[in-house]
Amino acid sequence: MGKAHAFAYRAALAAFPDIPVPRLEMIADVDQGLAAKAAHQYGFQRSSGHWRDLVNDPNVDVVSITTPNTLHREMALAAIAAGKHVHCEKPLSPSLAHSLEMVDAAEKAGVSTQVGFNYIKNPLLKLARDMIAAGELGEITGFRGIHAEDYMHDPESPYSWRIDPVGGPGVIADLGSHIIGMARFLLGPIAEVTADVRTVVASRPVARGAAERKDVLVDDVARILVNFGRGCGGTIEANWVATGRKMQLGFEISGEKGSLVFSQERLNELLFYKAGGDARTSGYVKIEAGPQHVPYGQFCIAGGHQLGFNDLKTIEIGEFLRGIGEGRVSGPDFREAYEIQKVVEAAIAASRSRSWVKIS
Structure with a gap:
């Protein structure tokens, strides 16, 4: 899913020239070596071996979470607390109560969110x-x-x-x-x-x-x-x-x-x-x-x-970025x-x- 998101962010502006221009600022992976390799492959400016570096970086406005389910809540709440807009893959979290916590945090912070139901x-x-x-x-x-x-x-x-x-x-x-x-x-x-x-x-x-x-x-x-x-x-x-x-x-x-x-x-x-x-x-x-x-x-x-599948993902990301630009869901x-x-x-x-x- 990380690859699918990277493809979509790269293609979104070409398909939808009216959206805010996405700049591929930072990518994180399980260690610095894999992150650097991914940054080179997908065209990101910087990389990190820890996701917290990404969500706390002042040059990052939008965070995509493409990890296993158990990590969604911690990452999303940290990104929201840092004022970032968040796209998270489904399901939102393993727990219904934790999902509601994520909803409440995002709505209170006024950030835009999207979940990966691209079909x-x-x-x-x-x-x-x-x-x-x-x-x-x-x-x-x-x-x-x-x-x-x-x-x-x-x-x-x-x-x-x-x-x-x-x-x-x-x-x-x-x-x-x-x-x-x-x-x-x-x-x-x-x-x-x-x-x-x-x-x-x-x-x-x-x-x-x-x-x-x-x-x-x-x-x-x-x-x-x-x-x-x-x-x-x-x-x-x-x-x-x-x-x-x-x-x-x-x-x-x-x-x-x-x-x-x-x-x-x-x-x-x-x-x-x-x-x-x-x-x-x-x-x-x-x-x-x-x-x-x-x-x-x-x-x-x-x-x-x-x-194809990646085109649907590009539509999803394009709509997400347009919504951020227009201040709407x-x-x-x-x-x-x-x-x-x-x-x-x-x-x-x-x-x-x-x-x-x-x-x-």
Whole structure:
């Protein structure tokens, strides 16, 4: 993620010439050698082997946090205390209470924040949200969402920070936060949930090939039933042991007048079905991303030439910097990340109690 952020800060001005000019001032890594190498590779002016040097430097105005989850809170609070604007990768922190502490600190200090839910920066997802808001699907009747990958499907892959419970829950936070955030982006707040959250791989080796193993205490699969505040229901799945899947982040939204289907595996396509047509010729229409879908044209003047992951990250960073320049929230900010985390925590509680849990 550090590389993705570095790419995005370098590309943001080229795509969005109206934003404040980003100067790549300082980069920090786990030691000075790695930091110096990264500074050379990504074009930063200076480097440090300690993150505190970066957040306390008077020439740094914006801090990006791209570390494992357990470090987010300490780094963010230090940066906020130093008056910096903060971009932090998701999830915001392992603890809901600590996330709220980060929200309160940022809002009290008046700094801008953003959290790395870059998938919703896709111009086709913005189109989908606009179509829903305009009533093109009519009353929404259902949502089916999933984020499934397979990077943890091998039971011999080593125990790591991702499955250390000190860092919070497992896939429901790591991948689930993306599809929960996407659901909220498209349809608004989730009012209540019930869930089945389970561990599939019971233990993992402490290192690749090691005989010693550690018990896995976080979830590998989460299946959630949701009711939205707008009145419709739906399902959400998060799964990092879905063998063969690399990026199945997607949704199907059904409405009285039509439906929309999207998958990050084909992120430049949105499928739209309009009800009521001739039964002989009706079906899903493929909408291909192009310059008519802002800000696609900032990257390429020709439709069908495809945006990619790093372009979405560049859109995210460009919007963040523009928001700082204009003194407004660009989102998703710390507050929205906290709201997403409330759904995660409610789903875990619902799975334990085998009941419906309302989102406060």
